[in-house]
Amino acid sequence: MEASVICSSQAKIRKTELAYRELGCFDPKGVSKAFSAKSRVCFSPSTMWRKAGIRFTLRAVQSEAVRSEKVSGPSRMSKSRDGVRLFVGLPLDAVSDCNTVNHARAIAAGLKALKLLGVEGVELPVWWGIVEKEAMRKYEWSGYLALAKMVQDAGLKLHVSLCFHASKQPKIPLPKWVSRIGESDPNIFFTDGAGQHYKECLSLAVDDLPVLDGSTPIQVYHEFCESFKSSFSPFMGSTLTGISMGLGPDGELRYPSHHMLTKSNQIPGVGEFQCYDKNMLGILKQHAEATGNSLWGLGGPHDVPTYDQSPNSNNFFRDNGGSWDSPYGDFFLSWYSNQLISHGNRLLSLAASTFSESAATVCGKIPLMHSWYKTRSHPSELTAGYYNTTTRDGYEVVAEMFARNSCKMILPGMDLSDEHQSHESLSSPEFLLADIKKACRKHGVEVCGQNSSASMAPGGFEQIKKNLLGENIVDLFSYQRMGAYFFSPEHFPSFTGFVRSLNQPELHSDDLPEEEEEAAGSLNVSSEASVHMQAV
């Protein structure tokens, strides 16, 4: 305890100074006050621990905690008591493909509004197709750096999402030179049973193949990350507190199993397996032969429905007697999901080692494939690469992989509630979320929440609040996403209400150095700091 008190005082000073820095005025007494407040920490610890729950701060005072987190792995859970920090995503096209900041004025005003609202920071998608657009190893960071500066000036934190995929809306393609290679060699893309390519990101099967002018995609991603690290070094750890690694379609760790869904209003179908590009088939064949079932290695299952269809329209996913529940099914599904997890592991360990010194947290995002959750086979999860059924926990191994790389997991769909899902889709976002969180808790993986990127579902804010307040595993929530709709009269007031309701009792006490509050804050920091000290 003594040690922690000492640390706490240090942490406290920094915190106070930070606060004054933010306010643009300096009060030398503030420091001394902070010192005196310290003593309270020692004597009234019990009050603080009860003050768990959500806190938003108008100032960014918790950067220490983030920094120490990497070192103090085992103590991570304690930090969530500090409350949930809220981030807001910047527009996907915040930087144009000619490296200028799009609607800079709007973003500037938006950043200020968010800051005043007490939002901790913003999430910025950084696109491969913009930074390394023209030629391999020719990086252009200027637009993103300008934006990072704006974020810094606004006094907000920055969480960068490295996007190695393309976006359809708004249109952000892969780098031109990659697309050119893809034209001559479409096997670098995911391919479905009908031979259709998914050209929004590279197939995980080529991760270690020198398909990009002699380099492997992993090498290219790695160099991209290195370039990012050195370009953003001025922001690293201070403004830039988090980096999420793009892991696949839409940045998520999954197969693009649902990309051909056509009719938007319909019940989502089960999707299709994406193992039909030349390289995937090669790996499958090898694997089948190695396990002595060479006949199983000639392709994916034959009795699957197509993208839009329901599970029962063909045999594979049937609740009873479906071939998913057969030895072949297990063979195929294990292989299929293991490929995905190994891919995730490759990228996350790459990111973790690249950014290990950088004091920014590394994260990866997984999807919430909640349709058909109430069937036995969970077909949507299976096609996406998650071998999670009523008889098998598919997320344990994923969480374990995240834990191994000390990465945080980004979980979308926190705004989705079961009651608002269409009945026919047999969907259960809430149960699935609970499954994944359970796995994370078990392996000590911290979760960063997101809402599904579509416009807010009915009751969405309530659901998010439920997810955030109910669990202490989620310490950061990244709200998607700033833009015209976000600030529109239809949406923004409810968002404001959401933020206020999260911190209602403490909007201002948070802001003011009321002893009890401050003490709570500093004790939390102190526990972090003490662990930090021991670990170093």
Added chain:
Amino acid sequence: MFFSSGFRIMSTVSMEPLLHHSVRESVRYALKSRIFKPSSWSCSTNHKLVFHARSFCNFRSSNVHALRASTTTDTDLVETLESTDIFFKETFPLKRMETVEGKIFIRLDHGQNNGNWQLTVGCNLPGKWILHWGISRVKYVGSEWDQPPEEMRPRGSIPIKDYAIETPLKKSSSSEGDALHEVKIDLIPTSAIAAINFVLKDEETGAWYQHRGRDFKVPLADYLLDDGNLVAAKRSFGVWPGALGPLSNLLIKAEVSPANDSESSNESREAKKKGRSLEGFYEEQPIAKQVAFDNSVTVSVRKCPETAKNLLYVETDLPGDVFIHWGVCRDDTKTWEIPDAPHPPETISFRDKALQTRLQPKEIGDGCCGLFTIEEGLQGFLFVLKLNKGTWLNCMGNDFYIPLSRSSSLLAKSRQGLSGSAQILEKNAEEKEEASLSAYTSGIINNIRSLVSDISSEKTRKNKSKEAQESILQEIEKLAAEAYSIFRSSIPTFLEEPIVDTEEPIAPAKISSGTGTGFEILCQGFNWESHKSGRWYMELKERASELSSLGFTVIWLPPPTESISPEGYMPRDLYNLNSRYGNVDQLKEVVKTFHEVGIKTLGDAVLNHRCAHYQNQNGVWNIFGGHIKWDDRAVVADDPHFQGKGNKSSGDNFHAAPNIDHSQDFVRKDLREWLCWLRKEIGYDGWRLDFVRGFWGGYVKDYLEASAPLFAVGEYWDSLSYTYGEMDHNQDGHRQRIIDWINATNGTAAAFDVTTKGILHSALERCEYWRLSDQKGKPPGVVGWWPSRAVTFIENHDTGSTQGHWRFPGGKEMQGYTYILTHPGTPTVFYDHIFSHYRSEIAALISVRNRNEIHCRSTVKITKAERDVYAAIVGEKVAMKIGPGHYEPSGPQRWSLAAEGKDYKVWETS
């Protein structure tokens, strides 16, 4: 109501004698600090280069004792100035704000060319100066601001609505060679101008400069007339009577001489006495302005070969005493450390974290410099500069960082980390930041900053007031509204939004205060003279059924409150509804009658300003009586006329009466209650909101949500854009401002489409019908961008009637009505036009509109927009053309002529 209607009243209140020194010769005010001379501040690159050479000598002689190995160092320096031994050299730009003082001068003399009198107004500070001026005429004793005759307006003048002129000041130089800005106005002897009134505006900063809190006023009446008849008996300036008293007394006292104001009358007597012997006058007024200065600091580092130490030389062209606050660091963490002694002279230690050294003035030229010897093995040199006034200058928000080893990057990197001393220096973060802010953000940031500092000061008081929360939330809303409007306008789908709007089937039941039912047609039920009979409500009542049968759905009634001006736009006791239009019972009666014939009634609510009942201790009228007893805290702080103690205005100021500070809870609460009371007590269905430019649209939203009107429309009126006196084709900026306001109200209110009226003016007047299509082939007014919130009109009580501030081109009114009554938006017909010979033509157009169910969101397809004809098809059911040119609708539909008149035709499908 309109600006000048206020001024009409205002003028008799008048101002204190503004040029009370006018007869003295060139009064020189003693200035506290140096008078600003632009030339001495220019620091061009050349200038700097010169310094390098010279300052070097200076450095050697004055700082030699600071060096340990002085001789060698000196020679080294000399030799190596251009040699490669300098391994680091960089010049950093410095921006700082400084208050400079200068003067505004006013000179009246004979012009050079024709001997006419000429008024010169100038200023010797840099800036983008605009003279915002108007005249008062001899005959209209009541009118303060009017536009001068065309021939008096200097080139480049822009009319502001129709009460003022804005003329940019031109650069010139004085006899002493100082740069200054001035404008010359030739006075026309025959023009019967009583006085010229003006304020000086700096477009760079948006600041307005006045004379002792009032407009500048140069009285001319006597003088011009006398001059005209060459008698020259009393060629002097009358001094305008001083402030007399409350606005309420004005009308009565207008004829009374100002003798009761001893000060001003004394001065005026004195002025007259001395004035006789003078031909003209020259007057100066000191002003102060925040000016951004660009300076620079140059740092060069070289290795002393003998000692292996680094010699670091800092020089700057900053004037005055400059302190360098510095330290060194050993590694990349850039933690400040104090280097070992010895230190340069005049160095003190600052909080054990840094050293503070005064830079030595250079012997030649401005600026100062210093030399620092740094031990080897140090990574970098960190510093910030402090000016004598406690202003800190840093490098883009961070400390200056100078790498000290060759191996380290040659680029000076600003440090990101936060060390102890950095925070100490942040004391003046505000000043530092201010300098680097771009013009547009500064307003926002200042607002936030004041908010934040509010919070912080409250913090010390531990006063968690709800008010602060509210003000933060409002600030957030403002910012969000700004972000929204930009995001919206910069996404390509923006223009399609109104179309989406139109494609929605309109549910007649869906009524919102911004649109009414969507099928509304407004009648403005009064003109500028309506108050004269004293029984207007009763006269209007008799016309109710007639208006109903013409097809109107809404009538806009005149402002109902007790008012200082008979027209009602200078309200005083908001709960006293006995006005020149009738008493409260008559008002209720007329509202009831209109309801009986199915017409909704709009109350004309003046929320921007309110006239006071009493004077405060300074004799300023800002204490309110009546039912809502406010004091000066309800008045905005930034209109010096009224010495308000509220917050800064959230909009433009209306200068004739105290502007209400809507940011205050108690003010809004009282206004909400008043509006709700009007709804209930009188039965008004909605509002026409006067002068909404004066306060933030978000407050309007508040009022409308509280009073739940069926329809509401705001008067957001500012001037269109002109280039060289000719109206620009593209008025997107103008309509955007109106749209921004509607946005700020969250779409709860519509706004008068002033843009469309302006464009119709030039299209019709000059036969330039092509103006009626914007670059995207849409209507060029608000109606093209947000039709459902545009209330179109061609004339109102201010623009037309007996005021005629901006009258619609004569004889072409029917073309205007053809346009607005066939187009989307909510059209308004002016009372004077209904009861004129246009009546049957207007009736025909209204019935075409109603018959074809054209509504506020109907689609418009412009089929022709050429020099002499404009044609469009609206809602696929109605075709129209205006202009002398030929047009016949074509297409699959069968068109039959529905209405026709001079230069217009309307068809409908049959």
